Amino acid sequence: MARDVSTLGPSEGSLEAGDSARVRTPGLVGVYGAGVALAVALPLRGESLEVGRGTPSLGESEDPRMSRKHARIRFDGQRFWVTDLGSQNGTFVDGERLLVGAPREARRIIRMGSSLFVPSADVGPLERLGVERVDGFLRGPSFRGVLDEVARASRLGTSLHIHGESGTGKEGVARAFHSLGPRSTGPFIAVNCAAIPQALAERLLFGARRGAYSGAEADAQGYLQSADGGTLFLDEVVELDLSVQAKLLRVLETGEVLALGAAKPAKVDVRVCSASHQSLRALVAKGRLREDLYFRIGRPEVVLPPLRERPEELALLLQEQVHRVEPDMGTHVSLLEACLLRPWPGNVRELLVEIRGAVQKALAEGSRRVSSAHLGSGAGTAFGDGEAGPAAREVSAKARTLEGEERARVEAALRTHSGNVSAAARELGMHRTTLRRLLERWDLPSSEREEGDEP
Ligand SMILES: Nc1ncnc2c1ncn2[C@@H]1O[C@H](COP(=O)(O)OP(=O)(O)OP(=O)(O)O)[C@@H](O)[C@H]1O
Structure with a gap:
């Protein structure tokens, strides 16, 4: 995999075995300062930490709205406390201004001047590893921890299950499983099981011989045959009917596939x-996933944390998206603060769509900075009461709508550029590899001319 942009913060190294046994370092994560997204760790080595303009870990670009001695942070072993030290522009916790000298528990976001910080029980991994970008994907410490598990599974096993909310980047992880393993030169076939009509699922997965059903005029390969020698990615695998699950299990156990109408496997x-x-365990309990298939494909499992648990990536992703849409557009601290406070049920996919919309609104107003006022009121907010978290079905409905919007944009760009992937990717502000993944996923055609066009 190509490492295409160097890291923010320390870049080399990986989570070592025994990392979990390491002593935790509580501290703050600086996610925004002086008009730019950051990902810096401010560890609390002693009992407390004073933060202000000139704090070394904040780098060279100083936030002029921060006072030299702005606020003190204390960790009592469980909770963080913030005290404003008489700053000129104030200290805010989750949008509420603190009284000078009166400590307040820091919950999610601390704003000092125009800088934002997130309390974290352990900033050690960020301090050591930073956030890196590989093949167009931003990877913070938690994502990289997942990828280390994926690398192990890929080297040692033949299956992997990825559990994560919609839009968290599961397909990117599946591709990593493929490319880090011994079959990386083989095909990678991604199938969204929720999108295939169940009446066709068998035919699409296992293939069909000519004459197997009326209208079958030629032999058709199934996804399993297409993935021979490589990896088959079954997204939302539980959407397959139980009878198809049984056939899939047989193929995986025997290494033989019997196409519809074929005499021999x-x-x-x-x-x-x-x-x-x-x-998956809950789905087995509900009778939606066969237990025997669970034991074949459900282990090992990696869990992709939702975007709201990866604030250091959220700020960087947001800023990158703003610059993709309009390179000269600035960001206002209110935009970052609002986004960091919302739960983003549609995760990265939702964030990218909503930020695009916010930039377009700012452009239409002739504004040079995107602020929270440009963000749609429903952007990143939970469905339902917003407290208990959205029901899974509602989340995936919203994700489907967002995916539909993403697909419509991709189709329009391809039409404009007569199917030329490089040109369309430039217009969409996405990496070519990302666009190719989307085309494969939606089975959209592209022009062969793209390769000669590579910048
Ligand atoms: N860490 C990341 N850095 C950059 N882009 C990302 C990252 N994670 C996800 N994305 C982008 O977010 C979008 C959604 O990602 P992806 O399709 O992999 O999610 P998913 O979990 O497979 O979603 P679903 O469950 O809905 O299929 C894609 O456009 C992807 O490129």
Whole structure:
């Protein structure tokens, strides 16, 4: 995998075995300062930490709205406390201004001047590893921890299950499982099981011989045959009917697939990576997933944390998206603060769509900075009461709408550039590899001319 942009903060190294046993370092994560997104760790080595303009970990670009001695942070072993030290522009916790000298528990976001900080029980991994960008994907410490598990699973096993909310980047992780393993030169076939009509699922997965059903005029390969020698990614695997699940299990156990209408099975050698936004164990208990299939594809499992638990990535993703849409557009601290306070049920996909909309609104107003006022009121907010978290079905409905919007934009860009992937990717402000993944996923055609066009 190509490391295409160097890291923010320390870049080399990975989470070592035994990392979890390491002593935790509580502290703050600086996510925004002086008009730019950051990902810096401010560890609390003693009992407390004074933060202000000139704090060394904040780097060279100083926030002029921060006072030299702005606020003190204390950690009592469980909770963080913030005290404003008489700053000129105030200290805010989750948007509420503190009285000078009166400590307040820091919950989610601390604003000092125009800088934002997130309390964290352990900033050690961020301090050591920073946030890196590989193949167009931003990877903070928690994502990289997941990728280390994926690398192990890829080297040692033949299956992997990814559990994560919609839009958290499960497909990117599935591709990592493929490319880090011994079959990386083989095909990677991604199938969204929620999008295939169940009446066609068998035919699409296992293939069909000519004449197997009326209208079958030629032999058709199934996804399993197409993935031979490589990896089959089954997104939302539980959407497959139980009878199809039984056939899939047989293929995985025997290494043979029997196409519809075929007299003899054919050998296939496929690694399976599956994904789900719900817990597979719970789905087994509800009778929606066969227990025997669970034991074949449900282990090992990696859990992708939702975007709201990866604030250091959220700020960087947001800023990158703003610059993709309009390179000269600035960001106002209120935009970052509002986004960091919202739960983003549609995760990265939702964030990217909503930020695009906010930039377009700012442009239409002739504004040079995107602020929270440009953000849609429903952007990133939970469905339902907003307290208990959205019901899974509602989340995926919203995610489907967002995916529809993303697809419409991609189709329009391809039409404008007559199917040329490089040109369309430039217009969309996304990496070519990302666009190719989306085209594969939606089975959209592209022009062969793209390769010669590479910048
Ligand atoms: N860490 C990241 N850095 C950059 N872009 C990301 C990152 N994670 C996800 N994305 C982008 O967010 C979008 C959604 O990601 P992806 O399709 O992998 O999510 P998913 O979990 O598979 O979603 P679903 O469950 O709905 O299929 C894609 O456009 C992807 O490129």
